[in-house]
Amino acid sequence: MADLFTVNKSPFEKNSLENAIKFSTEGASILLIEDGVYGASKGTACESMITGAAGKKFYALKSDLKARGIADDRLIDGVEVVDYAGFVELVCSTDKTQAWL
Amino acid sequence: MSDIKKFMYLNRRAPYGTIYAWESLEVVLIGAAFDQEVSLMFADDGVYQLVKGCDTSESDMKNFMPTYRTLGDYGVRYMYVDQASLEARGLTADDLIEVAWEDWETEEEVDNIVEVVDSAKVTELMAESDVVFSF
Numbered sequence: 698m699a700d701l702f703t704v705n706k707s708p709f710e711k712n713s714l715e716n717a718i719k720f721s722t723e724g725a726s727i728l729l730i731e732d733g734v735y736g737a738s739k740g741t742a743c744e745s746m747i748t749g750a751a752g753k754k755f756y757a758l759k760s761d762l763k764a765r766g767i768a769d770d771r772l773i774d775g776v777e778v779v780d781y782a783g784f785v786e787l788v789c790s791t792d793k794t795q796a797w798l
Numbered sequence: 799m800s801d802i803k804k805f806m807y808l809n810r811r812a813p814y815g816t817i818y819a820w821e822s823l824e825v826v827l828i829g830a831a832f833d834q835e836v837s838l839m840f841a842d843d844g845v846y847q848l849v850k851g852c853d854t855s856e857s858d859m860k861n862f863m864p865t866y867r868t869l870g871d872y873g874v875r876y877m878y879v880d881q882a883s884l885e886a887r888g889l890t891a892d893d894l895i896e897v898a899w900e901d902w903e904t905e906e907e908v909d910n911i912v913e914v915v916d917s918a919k920v921t922e923l924m925a926e927s928d929v930v931f932s933f
Contacts, residue, residue, distance in 0.1 A: 707812050707843050709886070732815030735846065740888030760856035764814050766849040771888075 699724040701791035705731040705798060708743040715746055717797040723752040726791055728784065729776075730758045734765060739773045747773050758784060805834045806927035809844035814859055819847050822933035823865055830872035837876035837927070838869070841920065844933075845883045848894040848912065863895060870899035870911060877912045880920050 699722050708714040714736045717727055729737050736743055737757040747755055755776045762769075762778065769778065779787065788794050807826055811818035829836065840848055847866070854861040869877070877897055884890065896910040915923070924930060 705815065707815070709843055710812075732812045732843075735812065735843070735887070738888055742886040744888075761814075764852055764854040764857040764859060764861075765812070765846065766851035766853075766893075768851065 698792045701726045701787050701794045703728045703730055703796045704733040707732040708736040713797045718750045726754045726787055728756040731761055734761045737772050737776045738767055803834050803928040805836045806930045807838045808930055808932045809840050809847055810842040812843040812846045818933045827872055836874045839878045841880035841883045845879055850895045867897055870897050879914045881914050881916050
């Protein structure tokens with residue numbers, strides 16, 4: 698097992714996503730929430746942070762995607778959408794949770 | 799006294815994660831009472847404020863997109879969007895809301911005052927503004 702990293706800042710404004718990816722171990726789960734969900738969009742200047750990260754699993758919170766008008770067809774391939782229940786499951790199924798702000 | 803100044807509201811933050819976008823809107827709406835020439839500039843993550851299709855029903859937050867659509871009625875004549883910021887986020891003008899404007903006295907109408915401009919134009923517009931409020 699590995700840790701769950703939550704990232705709540707836009708990757709265009711802060712390096713939270715970039716460094717959460719960098720410092721996380723193989724098999725880590727990275728959940729994008731709040732403004733962090735902008736990192737899940739494809740075709741952006743920040744796309745390679747996720748597409749270039751091998752061995753990590755990415756998730757994005759559904760309600761925050763919806764609030765920001767990011768439709769499922771705009772997501773980077775491999776990013777899994779989770780709802781609040783899925784968020785809880787991730788917290789329970791990983792070793793511990795690290796909140797990257 | 800007729801002393802009209804050019805006011806620019808510069809918006810550089812995403813809409814929901816922080817209070818900046820909402821605060822900017824509040825100031826724009828209040829400022830409407832002062833009869834100045836008002837423009838809004840959206841750059842960096844601020845371009846996300848105009849993305850259409852936002853649905854905050856599951857987030858327990860106010861969807862203030864409808865408020866942007868009424869800005870034309872509050873004295874806002876120009877809404878500019880930095881093209882490079884849009885492109886960096888994989889967005890185009892088609893992803894943005896449209897805002898109509900009408901002059902009640904002359905009945906001049908504009909269907910959409912949202913305009914995508916290049917960086918040189920952004921620089922020019924900022925330079926020629928009398929006041930720039932940054933959010």
